[in-house]
Amino acid sequence: MQWETVIGLEVHVQLATRSKIFSGASTAFGAEPNTQACAVDLGLPGVLPVLNENAVAMALRFGLAIDAEIPEVSVFERKNYFYPDLPKGYQTSQMAQPIVGRGTVEILLEDGSRKAIRIHHAHLEEDAGKSLHEDFIGMSGIDLNRAGTPLLEIVSEPDMRSAKEASAYLRAIHTLVTYLGISDGNMAEGSMRCDVNVSVRPKGQAAFGTRAEIKNVNSFRFVERAIAFEVERQIDLLEEGGKVVQETRLFDPEADETRSMRTKEEANDYRYFPCPDLLPLMLDSAYVDHQRSLLPELPSAKRERFIEQLGLSTYDADILASDRDTAEYFEQVMAVCDDPKLAANWVQGDLSARLNRAGLSIGESPVGAEQLGGLLKRIKDETINGKAAKQVFSDLWERRFENADQVIEIKGLKQVTDSGALAQVIDQVIEANPVQVTQYREATEEKRGKMLGFFVGQVMKASRGTANPQQVNALLKQKLDALC
Amino acid sequence: MAIEHADVLRAAHLARLGLDNADADRYVDDLTRILNMVDRLREVDTEGVAPLAHPLDATQPLRADEVTEPDRRDVYQRCAPAVSEGLYLVPRVVE
Secondary structure, eight states, X not given: OOEEEEEEEEEEEEOOXXXXXXXXXXXXXXXXXXXXXXXXXXXXXXXXXXXXXXXXXXXXXXHHHTTOOOOSEEOOEEEEOOOTTOTTSEEEEOOSSOSBOSEEEEEEOTTXXXXXXXXXXXXXXXXXXXXXXXXXXXXXXXXXXXXXXXXXXXXXXXXXXXXXXXXXXXXXXXXXXXXHTSOOOOTTTTSEEEEEEEEEEETTOOSOOOOEEEEEEOSHHHHXXXXXXXXXXXXXXXXXXXXXXXXXXXXXXXXXXXXXXXXXSOOOXXXXXXXXXXXXXXXXXXXXXXXXXXXXXXXXXXXXXXXXXXXXXXXXHXXXXXXXXXXXHHXXXXXXXXXXXXXXXXXXXXXXXXXXXXTOOGGGOSSOHHHHHHHHHHHHTTSSOHHHHHHHHHHHHTTOSSSHHXXXXXXXXXXXXXXXXXXXHHHHHHHHOHHHHHHHXXXXXXXXXXXXXXHHHHXXXXXXXXXXXXXXXXXXXXXXXXXX | OOOOHHHHHHHHHHTTOOOOHHHHHHHHHHHHHHHHHHHHHTTXXXXXXXXXXXXXXXXXXXXXXXXXXXXXXHHHHTTSSOEETTEEEEEOOOO
């Protein structure tokens, strides 16, 4: 039987506020345990939560960026369950009236095509603390620094049909929230986590199969692997005549499998009800318009502009626009060198390869955008050739010089375009290699073309790489052919 | 709407309340009366009336995103039964 996979994602994005969603405690990562957990976060009696304006603004900007419905009123509710890292006994969240309504996120598939994924809604909520189960005999240690950190939970419709689509969607969300500056998107530190709902159904069937929810998947790669495993498990189960149970499963990256998390527990009953400590949140149109005016150019608009105004290929535009830091770096380089294609090639080629090798992000690049732009300007105006450019780039990378012009000047890398000087070098090379010259004269036209490479190499070497290769080629051929 | 003994015990379990059978019976009576009142409220015509999330006619004030809380861990941990290395210790929980 042919099976179809149906996937929906719930992505939790940690918002990049300085303080918590309902208290003035810091959200900085990596502090000593419980030093950033105040009375409100601890759920001590008599405290009152007050909503952080910036968390509201960030959620709203996300909603505007996905062209979502923005309701005038949204309501915070209590989601009740017991766990030691949730000292209040409930998580303050939103359910019936979330801050962001229906919207759409476009994803880019491997074949270059696009697909719209519908967003069901996005709501604000607080994060829980962390439980540490090792190192304490018979006890668990609780760190509540994370408790109360603002999260935006983005809930998609079950619109994805493969693991690849799911990871493309996660990437699109990552691109969007980092563009908007509402999250650092750092998955290793847990700034983006997702729960994946997976089911399978016979191809052509309209009704969905029973789904399993895979909790806390925290990398692009794990999303694909967790789904691949889960799909196979469900298909095997169904083909053997079994039934998929609706349950929560956990992905174990080491064993590369998902495991049932809650077997005997009854279906969750969170008994949501409006939080009496928080009043309904009203967003008037002036506030919404103000937030809209703060939106940066979004990835899709940037991509279009790169293609239409700068003449980049779809491939280049996709890569350069997919990350805000890369896009900004590229635009600065381009502004200096005034050659989009050259800038795109270098940012994606030499720079990106070097960054990858060094394990650095583009923001940490030792070669700044101004410096790279300055280098490319000298390629464009033919001050240096491609080979010298690589050397200049290397020197800038090692931070030996301040800018490309300095390297070119001090190292004497200026391309020799003076044909008189070049002719002299060529004459020397011809004189120094009589055997090769004889061979060249005796060769057929076809072979001569290949043999020319030897002479070009010698000339480039003699000029310490500063000769213009096209010019060398032309002059050499002229001189050698004159001898024949 | 009828409420039964088992419903009360389940609700008590979800709220982590310890009820004995006699308590539970009493709550069946109390809750039944409350639910009967809710049934009467249902007879009111609420067509076109938006659900009320809060009885006050006010909206949520917002605070500026500033860190205003200093570290007072030592004070807060004085009332905790057990702490170690800055962590609150609780009976071991395993999923």
